[in-house]
Amino acid sequence: MNGPGLVAYLIVGALLFGIGIVGVLSQRNALMVLMSIEILLNAALLTLVAFWRFVGPNNFDAQVFAIIIFTIAAVEMAAGLGLFLLVFRQRGNANVDELKELKR
Amino acid sequence: MSGITLFWLAPILPLTAFALTAVGLARYGRLAAGLAIAAMAGSLVVSILGLVAAAQGKRALVSLPWLSIGGRVLSLALWLDPLGALMATLVSVVGLIIFVYAASYLAGDRHLGRFFAEFSLFTGSMLTLVLSADLITLFIAWELVGLCSYLLIGFWFERPRVPAAASKAFFTTRLADLALLAGVLLLIGTLGSGRIDAVLTASTHSKIAVGLLLVIALLVFTGAAGKSAQIPFQGWLPDVMLGPTPVSALLHSATMVAVGVFLVARLYPLFLAAGPVLEAVAWVGVFTALLGGAAALVERDVKRTLAYSTMSQIGLMFVGLGSGSLLAGLLLLLAQALYKATLFLAAGTVDHAVEGTAFERMGGLVKHMPFTAIAFAIAAAALAGLPVTLALPPKDPTLAAAWQANRLLFAAVLVASVFTALYSARMFGLVFLGHASEPAQKAQEAKRGLLIPLLVMAGLIPLGLLANASILGHPLAKLLHAPVPDLPAVTALALSVAVLGTAAGLWARQVWPIVVNWPLLEPVAPVLRGELGFKELYYLLTRLFFWFVEALGRFDRLVFDTFAQALAGATLALIRASARFDARRLDAAVRDLGRGILVVGQRVRVFQSGRVENYLLIVFLWGLGVIAIAVLAAVVR
Numbered sequence: 044m045n046g047p048g049l050v051a052y053l054i055v056g057a058l059l060f061g062i063g064i065v066g067v068l069s070q071r072n073a074l075m076v077l078m079s080i081e082i083l084l085n086a087a088l089l090t091l092v093a094f095w096r097f098v099g100p101n102n103f104d105a106q107v108f109a110i111i112i113f114t115i116a117a118v119e120m121a122a123g124l125g126l127f128l129l130v131f132r133q134r135g136n137a138n139v140d141e142l143k144e145l146k147r
Numbered sequence: 148m149s150g151i152t153l154f155w156l157a158p159i160l161p162l163t164a165f166a167l168t169a170v171g172l173a174r175y176g177r178l179a180a181g182l183a184i185a186a187m188a189g190s191l192v193v194s195i196l197g198l199v200a201a202a203q204g205k206r207a208l209v210s211l212p213w214l215s216i217g218g219r220v221l222s223l224a225l226w227l228d229p230l231g232a233l234m235a236t237l238v239s240v241v242g243l244i245i246f247v248y249a250a251s252y253l254a255g256d257r258h259l260g261r262f263f264a265e266f267s268l269f270t271g272s273m274l275t276l277v278l279s280a281d282l283i284t285l286f287i288a289w290e291l292v293g294l295c296s297y298l299l300i301g302f303w304f305e306r307p308r309v310p311a312a313a314s315k316a317f318f319t320t321r322l323a324d325l326a327l328l329a330g331v332l333l334l335i336g337t338l339g340s341g342r343i344d345a346v347l348t349a350s351t352h353s354k355i356a357v358g359l360l361l362v363i364a365l366l367v368f369t370g371a372a373g374k375s376a377q378i379p380f381q382g383w384l385p386d387v388m389l390g391p392t393p394v395s396a397l398l399h400s401a402t403m404v405a406v407g408v409f410l411v412a413r414l415y416p417l418f419l420a421a422g423p424v425l426e427a428v429a430w431v432g433v434f435t436a437l438l439g440g441a442a443a444l445v446e447r448d449v450k451r452t453l454a455y456s457t458m459s460q461i462g463l464m465f466v467g468l469g470s471g472s473l474l475a476g477l478l479l480l481l482a483q484a485l486y487k488a489t490l491f492l493a494a495g496t497v498d499h500a501v502e503g504t505a506f507e508r509m510g511g512l513v514k515h516m517p518f519t520a521i522a523f524a525i526a527a528a529a530l531a532g533l534p535v536t537l538a539l540p541p542k543d544p545t546l547a548a549a550w551q552a553n554r555l556l557f558a559a560v561l562v563a564s565v566f567t568a569l570y571s572a573r574m575f576g577l578v579f580l581g582h583a584s585e586p587a588q589k590a591q592e593a594k595r596g597l598l599i600p601l602l603v604m605a606g607l608i609p610l611g612l613l614a615n616a617s618i619l620g621h622p623l624a625k626l627l628h629a630p631v632p633d634l635p636a637v638t639a640l641a642l643s644v645a646v647l648g649t650a651a652g653l654w655a656r657q658v659w660p661i662v663v664n665w666p667l668l669e670p671v672a673p674v675l676r677g678e679l680g681f682k683e684l685y686y687l688l689t690r691l692f693f694w695f696v697e698a699l700g701r702f703d704r705l706v707f708d709t710f711a712q713a714l715a716g717a718t719l720a721l722i723r724a725s726a727r728f729d730a731r732r733l734d735a736a737v738r739d740l741g742r743g744i745l746v747v748g749q750r751v752r753v754f755q756s757g758r759v760e761n762y763l764l765i766v767f768l769w770g771l772g773v774i775a776i777a778v779l780a781a782v783v784r
Contacts, residue, residue, distance in 0.1 A: 064767055067760070068763060068764055139758075139760060140759075142757075144757075
């Protein structure tokens with residue numbers, strides 16, 4: 044088996060996860076936050092697929108997880124985009140840090 | 148439809164009039180007056196029918212069981228017997244005339260309805276009293292009469308001194324009523340029944356122990372003396388004059404003061420069996436007669452003079468009864484009711500004419516008010532003992548009975564008769580003869596509404612006296628089983644005394660036409676006006692009583708109040724300690740708990756920034772923390 048090993052994949056996954064975390068925490072724009080969450084999900088997905096490939100290639104259970112994560116990502120994107128579209132329409136922007144109405 | 152079946156309507160009709168007025172007719176004064184007069188007229192008819200039936204020897208009883216105490220049934224019962232029927236007729240005759248008079252006398256009064264309600268209750272209770280067949284019924288009616296006299300005397304309660312006079316009358320008679328109640332209860336307890344016929348039978352057959360009988364008779368007589376204003380209860384009577392004149396007229400003639408005499412007459416066999424008490428009755432009567440007569444000689448007010456005269460006449464009735472002659476007392480009672488009512492009605496018209504009852508405002512009224520003067524003269528002559536008709540003066544049987552009983556008593560009664568003649572003549576002279584005072588010069592004869600009842604009443608006097616002596620006297624005597632004492636010598640003596648006294652009284656008025664008092668009486672006048680020291684005695688007794696009450700009050704303050712205060716202080720201290728505990732401990736605990744929760748809440752609140760990224764950061768850090776702990780755990784293991 045040639046090419047990069049498990050560790051390389053994990054490092055890339057961790058980097059992606061870190062980028063996602065920073066994006067989620069630092070971005071004001073809701074669209075950017077959603078994209079960061081997408082990166083987080085993809086980091087988890089990459090890690091999952093890497094573990095399947097290097098630890099148990101004969102066990103396809105993890106593939107089911109991968110598919111579930113895709114689905115969640117798609118659904119989340121649909122719901123999140125719809126939500127923030129409405130927010131944008133109402134307020135003229137979609138800045139996450141301004142959505143503080145629940146606090147009193 | 149005869150007197151036998153309907154006699155019980157006599158009291159019921161006025162009582163119904165009272166009830167109707169009390170529940171709402173009082174506002175319509177004239178309607179209430181008409182109703183009361185109609186009810187009285189009905190009572191009169193029923194009473195006369197009853198009297199006719201009773202004179203034929205018929206008897207009737209209406210009984211309503213009331214309550215049962217210890218197996219003894221107390222009932223509300225009315226019966227028809229000669230004495231009751233006679234009294235009922237008298238009450239309704241006099242009542243009716245006075246009702247008509249009062250309707251004119253108080254025509255403009257705002258409270259005419261209330262007056263007639265009380266008046267109806269008064270006569271209704273009086274009729275109940277004279278017809279009652281049961282001692283309890285009698286006592287209830289007795290108390291009602293007392294209550295009504297209180298209400299009526301106090302009719303003008305907004306005027307000065309009136310409430311005091313009403314209360315005085317009420318409490319004095321109430322005091323005596325206690326004795327009567329005790330006597331009645333003793334009788335019921337002894338005989339097991341309050342029925343009057345049972346009492347009379349038991350007395351005639353001496354079924355009651357002698358000592359007990361004496362006590363009962365004394366108690367009953369005390370009650371009678373209270374209502375009839377005999378010594379020592381005489382003080383309330385003159386003050387009654389502050390009430391409206393029709394009230395005085397009714398109260399002094401056939402009702403209220405007459406009930407004492409009636410009670411003794413009703414229970415006469417009981418008193419006959421209790422000899423010493425009967426003697427006491429006579430002596431109390433004669434002393435009251437002398438006292439009242441003497442006080443009337445110096446009185447300056449026509450109505451008060453009449454009041455003292457009533458006291459004195461009632462005293463003479465008791466002399467008649469006490470001397471052993473039922474009829475002597477009764478005849479005088481019947482006659483007195485007629486002429487005293489007339490005198491009061493005449494005094495009322497004079498009062499209207501000169502706007503006052505003091506003698507100073509009167510004099511020479513015979514020219515201005517001739518009809519009133521005639522009525523007054525007839526009544527005053529009857530009071531003095533002059534033969535107004537061919538019949539004997541009503542006082543003679545009393546004198547004869549006293550002569551038969553005790554010569555000393557007779558002498559005293561004779562003196563009282565002289566007093567009577569003197570003050571009657573004096574009163575007539577001061578009001579109608581001599582020099583006219585300023586108000587009297589402007590006086591005019593009374594309106595027809597007042598004059599007609601007055602003249603009817605005066606016209607009844609000779610008729611009544613005639614009936615008294617000749618028609619009623621002897622059949623009644625048979626029915627009551629009481630002989631009429633008749634001694635020609637005594638009659639002659641009484642007559643001469645009356646004539647002399649009247650002449651002296653009138654002559655004295657002519658000699659000193661202006662002065663209100665006779666100079667001869669001037670030195671003793673204050674004593675007489677003080678009712679021979681009785682007022683002082685009452686005053687002293689009152690002072691003693693007040694002193695006693697004050698002593699009790701001091702004791703109360705000293706002992707009970709101190710105790711109560713100590714108790715209150717202790718309770719207060721306990722309460723304060725409890726309050727302090729509450730404030731410092733319980734309240735503080737609750738407060739601190741609340742405050743603590745608040746503080747924690749404020750702290751925790753910091754995390755809830757509302758910023759999504761902060762929440763995410765927390766989640767992230769938490770995740771990091773979990774991983775760190777997991778790694779640490781793995782390393783440690």
